[in-house]
Amino acid sequence: MADLSESAAQIELLDQNLKKTHQLSSRMAGILAHFDSRLIRLEKTLSPVHNSTQSLTRLGANIDATLAALATVRVNQEKTQSDETALMAQPNPSNLGPYLATFDRVMEHISDLKSSGLRGGQGALKENVKLAEVAFKKLCTILTQQIQDGTNISLDIDAFLQDPPRPLSILSTSGTLSSSNLATYLVSSPLALTQAKTYLDESFRGWGETRGSWMKKHLEGLGRRVLIAASAADEGGTQPSESDETGGKLGETLLALAKSEHALLCSLVPDSSAYISSTLQTILTPSLTYFSSGVLASLLTLLKKESAPWKAYTLWDELSKLSNRWDDFFESAGLKNQGELSGFMQAGLKGICLRSIPEAVESAKVSFVVKPGEFQSVSVSSVTTSIVSFLLNLPSYQSVIETFLNTIGDRKWLMGASMANVPVGDDDGLIAHFIYDVTAALVNSLDQRAKALRRGVGGIFLMNNMSFVRDNLVLHSSSNFSDLLGENGDELLNKAFKNAKATYLDPWNELTSPLLQASSSSSNSGNAGRQAVKDQFVKFWDLLDRQEQVHLTNHLGRAGDMKARMRDEVKTLVGKAYKTAVAKHDGSLGTKYIRISPDELDSKLAAMFK
Missing domain, CATH: 1.20.1310 (5 helical Cullin repeat like)
Incomplete structure (x- = not known):
């Protein structure tokens, strides 16, 4: 029971304490509610002040930003003035680095101004662009000057x-x-x-x-x-x-x-x-x-x-x-x-080269007109030397000439003229045909010239010229030309030379004819026979005197050994006939008809070839 009483007392005490605690809590809640209402009233009181403080803070930040921007503008302005001074000055051509660096800086500033999009920067943008253009013009002038200065060099x-x-x-x-x-x-x-x-x-x-x-x-x-x-x-x-x-x-x-x-x-x-x-x-x-x-x-x-x-x-x-x-x-x-x-x-040069082909043939076909009283030279003519030189130089221009020969066409360079005896094969090539035609034209022209000259003189002329042609084109030509001339060309020139030789020897053969007749006649067969022999010797001396006069003013050339060979042939031809005639009639005819000995005649003939 005592325990129960004690427990009841404790519970009652606890209940009292709870009541006190409840009272305290109620009082605290009241105090807090009162404090909360006071805080609300304080907040309402401070709210305008707080709003004003935020405005002032923003205003201060804006002021700071503005001051910083002004500082930047001031610095940029100083740089712009410095850059303007540098770019407006004349650049140093030998040291463009600083000037180009300043120009780059201005161009970068222009780029920044364009990207900022600020309306207020348009004026600065225009000023910088204008400054950059001035500098750009100066640099262009420097480039022109550098080229002009560098062009003073002279070339070998x-x-x-x-x-x-x-x-x-x-x-x-x-x-x-x-x-x-x-x-x-x-x-x-x-x-x-x-x-x-x-x-x-x-x-x-x-x-x-x-x-x-x-x-x-x-x-x-x-x-x-x-x-x-x-x-x-x-x-x-x-x-x-x-x-x-x-x-x-x-x-x-x-x-x-x-x-x-x-x-x-x-x-x-x-x-x-x-x-x-x-x-x-x-x-x-x-x-x-x-x-x-x-x-x-x-x-x-x-x-x-x-x-x-x-x-x-x-x-x-x-x-x-x-x-x-x-x-x-x-x-x-x-x-x-x-x-x-x-x-x-195509317009000019080709025409000149094309015309030269038929002109070469025509120049070889030139007529040697002998005018009355004209000096009849028997030396190698300028036409002969020109044509021979032309032919000998053709191998050096073979590719060029073949181009134009192909353009003209085979034998079209004859311009419609017909050439006698042209046995040139189709496989010889155009240049071989051309060389043959020019050579044949020259041979024909020389032959016509010889026929136009008086007897004896024409033979010397033909012999001189044909010896020159044959020596240069056949005997002493280069292998390149010989290949182009070919067998037909060789045959043409050798035949022409034989003809020239025969033409030259014709007067000498005529001269020996009286001697041969005298050798076959007898001076002891009566007066008629004796007189006939005398007439043959007279005719011989007349013809010999004529040949001597011809050779006195018209000389055989010294081309190769032609002159020596002709001398030996003439001495053999005439000397043998004279010796035979003299041996038969020496005792029956006087010195009027047999003027000199065979040895003296030999010397006389040799003198004509000196």
């Missing part, structure tokens, strides 16, 4: 053709151009795509004009030498010119210089095909005009007056070898006016 044409220099070596300022790479820099600049491009266009136009004048100047010196060489007489036109100052060399030089200028442009502005082609066209136009309208046109005029076609053949050969490389270069470089060579060759 022969050395240039043998070993063309590296592209930049043809400029004396190549070091400056290479180190600054100004041309590439300007072409790649954003301003090159704006209206400032006109400055760059003007600079490259000046580049082209400057280099074009330099190039033409070097070609003009060579061009003058080419025309002088072309107008010089070359041994009467019988021999090709040995001068190396030719139209072909001028063309080779022009092409080599064009390639060099193209390589220079490609090395300085490698990524600008438009500027390369337009500038190269400006460079080449004066030289192309000089080459075609100046030198080639003048050469055409000179070649039309030439008596021999060698210079025309040489020029055709040189230009033919140059033509393909010429066209390939102009096409690959995207240039116009590449047709000068082919146009000149």
Whole structure:
């Protein structure tokens, strides 16, 4: 019971404590509710202050940003003023680095202003663009000046053709151009795509004009030498010119210089095909005009007056070898006016070369008209030497001549004339046919000339000329010509030489005829027989005197051993007949008829051939 009472007392105590705690909690809740209401009233009181503080904070941040922007503007303004001063000054061509760095900075600032999109920056943008354009123009002027300064270099044409220099070596300022790479820099600049491009266009136009004048100047010196060489007489036109100052060399030089200028442009502005082609066209136009309208046109005029076609053949050969490389270069470089060579060759030069073929035949067929009282020369004629020289030089131009022979057609060079005895085979080739026809025309002309001269003189003329022709074309010609002349040509000339020999010996055979008749007659067969023998000796001496007079003023040439052989043949022919006649009639006829001994006659005949 005591325990229960004690437990009940504890429970009652606990219940009292709970009541007190409840009272305290109620009081605390009231206090907190009161405090919460006071906090609400405080919050309502502080809320306007807080809102004002946020506005002030934002205002302060804006002020700080504005001050920072003003500071930046001030710094940029200082930089802009500094850059403007630097860019407005004249650049130092030998040290463009600082100037280009400043220009890059201004271009970067322009890019920033464009990307910002700020309306307030439009004024600054315009000012910077204007400043950049001024600087761009100055740099373009520097580029033009560098090209002009570098063009003072002089070239040795022969050395240039043998070993063309590296592209930049043809400029004396190549070091400056290479180190600054100004041309590439300007072409790649954003301003090159704006209206400032006109400055760059003007600079490259000046580049082209400057280099074009330099190039033409070097070609003009060579061009003058080419025309002088072309107008010089070359041994009467019988021999090709040995001068190396030719139209072909001028063309080779022009092409080599064009390639060099193209390589220079490609090395300085490698990524600008438009500027390369337009500038190269400006460079080449004066030289192309000089080459075609100046030198080639003048050469055409000179070649039309030439008596021999060698210079025309040489020029055709040189230009033919140059033509393909010429066209390939102009096409690959995207240039116009590449047709000068082919146009000149087809329009003018080809006609001269084609005409030379039938003209060669006609010149060999020239008639030797003997006018009354005219001195009848028996020496080798200029026609003979000219035709022989022409024929001997044909192998050196075989490929050129065959081109034109094919164009004309086989035997069409005879111009409708018929040639007697032309046994040339179809397999001999056109040039062999041509050589045969020219040779046959010459042989026929010489024969006609000999027949037009008085007796005895014609034989000496024919012998001199045919000996010269045969010695040069058959006996002492090169293997190349012999192959072209062929067996038919050999036969023609050998037959013509035999005919010339027979023509020359005809008067000597006539001279021996009285001696042969005297040898067959007897001076002891009465007065009539004796008188007939006397008449034969008189006739012999008359004919001998006539031959002596002919040989006194008309001499056999010394071509080979022809003169010695003819002397020996004449001495044998006449001497033997005289000796026989004298041996038969020496005792019956006086010195009036047998004037000299056979030995003295031998000496007399030998004297005619000295």
